Amino acid sequence: MVKEKQDNIVLIGMMGTGKTTVGARLAEETGYPLVDLDALISETAGCPIPQLFAERGEPYFRDLEAAVLRDVLTQEGIILATGGGAVLREENCLEMTSRGWVVALKATLDEIVSRVGEDPGRPLLAGGARSRIEALLEQRRQAYDFAHVIIDTSGKSPEEVSAEILTHYRGSSN
Ligand SMILES: Nc1ncnc2c1ncn2[C@@H]1O[C@H](COP(=O)(O)OP(=O)(O)O)[C@@H](O)[C@H]1O
Numbered sequence: 016m017v018k019e020k021q022d023n024i025v026l027i028g029m030m031g032t033g034k035t036t037v038g039a040r041l042a043e044e045t046g047y048p049l050v051d052l053d054a055l056i057s058e059t060a061g062c063p064i065p066q067l068f069a070e071r072g073e074p075y076f077r078d079l080e081a082a083v084l085r086d087v088l089t090q091e092g093i094i095l096a097t098g099g100g101a102v103l104r105e106e107n108c109l110e111m112t113s114r115g116w117v118v119a120l121k122a123t124l125d126e127i128v129s130r131v132g133e134d135p136g137r138p139l140l141a142g143g144a145r146s147r148i149e150a151l152l153e154q155r156r157q158a159y160d161f162a163h164v165i166i167d168t169s170g171k172s173p174e175e176v177s178a179e180i181l182t183h184y185r186g187s188s189n
Pocket residue numbers: 028029030031032033034035036037096130131168171172173176
């Protein structure tokens with residue numbers, strides 16, 4: 016059982032680094048409920064993420080993402096799996112840092128491509144997953160570095176990543 020904490024564990028990282036999957040493992044291990052930001056956004060909007068991008072555009076999605084993030088972080092004791100672009104707004108990063116213990120998941124380009132390259136649920140990958148992921152990795156090269164801890168997930172199972180996070184978490188002072 017994880018130490019009694021008021022904090023939240025917030026997972027950030029590029030799409031395909033395993034935030035949603037590892038978040039579910041962490042929820043099982045800690046007993047904290049998993050909140051997946053994309054799922055909450057989709058529920059709030061009443062449609063899947065790709066449809067939201069197609070019908071309302073990315074700026075609208077980012078506004079909704081910021082609003083839902085702010086609201087969900089009023090809770091305590093949750094595992095929050097964010098979407099890969101949540102770090103694009105400074106206000107989101109400040110909110111995540113002040114309301115949680117932030118874990119950045121990383122993975123190599125090849126690993127991300129192999130995990131999500133064929134996934135129609137990632138509208139930003141349309142038109143060529145490998146090149147789009149490469150471009151996003153470059154654009155966001157340092158965007159995740161504000162995290163309290165950074166975990167390379169390449170070549171590790173979700174269970175191994177979850178265990179590594181919990182080792183850091185139990186050793187953290189917050
Ligand atoms: N450590 C891992 N090793 C191998 N595959 C993984 C790992 N973490 C996640 N996956 C797989 O990669 C895909 C994307 O995972 P997901 O949790 O949706 O990532 P994110 O939420 O960061 O976009 C899923 O098919 C998932 O099963």
